Amino acid sequence: MANKKTAKKADKKVAKKEQKIKIQVATLEEAVAKLQELSSEKKRKFVESVDVAINLGIDIKQTDQFVRGSVLLPNGSGKKVKVVVFTADEAKKKEAIEAGAVFAGFEDLVAKVEGGFVDFDSCIATPDIMAKISKIAKILGPRGLMPSPKNGTVTPDVKKAVSEALKGKVNFKNDKAGIVHCLVGKVDFKNDALIENIKAVAKTVKEAKPEGSKGKFIKKFHLSATMGTAIEVSVDAI
DSSP, rough: OHHHHHHHHHHHHHHHHHHTTTEESSSHHHHHHHHHHHHHHHTOOOOOEEEEEEEOOOOOOSSGOOOEEEEEOOOOOOOOEEEEEEEOOOHHHHHHHHHHHHHESSSSHHHHHHHTTOSSSSSEEEEGTTTGGGGGGHGGGGOOSOOOOGOOOSSSSSHOOOOOOOOTTEEEEEEEEEEEEEEHHHHSSSSHHHHHHHHHHHHHHHOOOOOOOSOSEEEEEEEETSSSOOOOOOOOOO
C-alpha cells in the first residue's frame, strides 16, 4: 500500500515537472510578459536574473565547432560587476582603477588569486602577461574567469575593457551539451529593454556559428528567471 502511495506521489511530481516545462510561446514579447507574471506571483525577496538557454546544432566532439564570444547588452545586465585587471604596466594599472576595476596588478594579483581571492566577476589581462598567468588558469578556468582574446578580455585597451564590463558586457560559451547560457538582465527591467538585450545576445550567438556546423543552428530557445520555469520561445521569433 505504501509503495502504491509513493508511486502515485512520484507520478504526480513527474507530471507537475512535465507541465512546468511545457510553457511555450510564439514571441519574445509573450515570453517576457509570462516570465514577469510568474516571477511576480512568487514574490521573491530578491530581484531575479533573467537568462537564456540556446540549444545549438553543433557537434561538441569537434573542437572547431565550439561557440564562444561576448556581447555588450544595450541596457546593461542589472548586475553589479567587480572587475580585476592583470597588467605589469603602471600606467595601465592606473587606467584600470580609474575606469572602475577593484584591483589591478600582476605578481601581487597572481599571489592574491593563489591565496583564494576570486571575489570578482570579470577578469581582464594585457597580452604581454598571458603566458605568465597560466599557472592560475586552473583556478580561473573552472569559474569562467580566465581572460581570452575571443571575448575581448585579453587586450591592451584595459580602460575600454573595464568600462564595457561594468556597462553590461557578458561572455558566453557552449557547455558539454551544446547549450549556450547567458545572462540578459533582471525581471524588473522594462519589457522593451529586456527584449532588446535578448535580441542582442541571439544575434551575436548566430554570428558565432562555426563554419563546420551544418543544418539548423539554433534548435531551441528558452528564457527563464533565477528560480522560475523555463519558457520555450519559437525559434522563428528569434
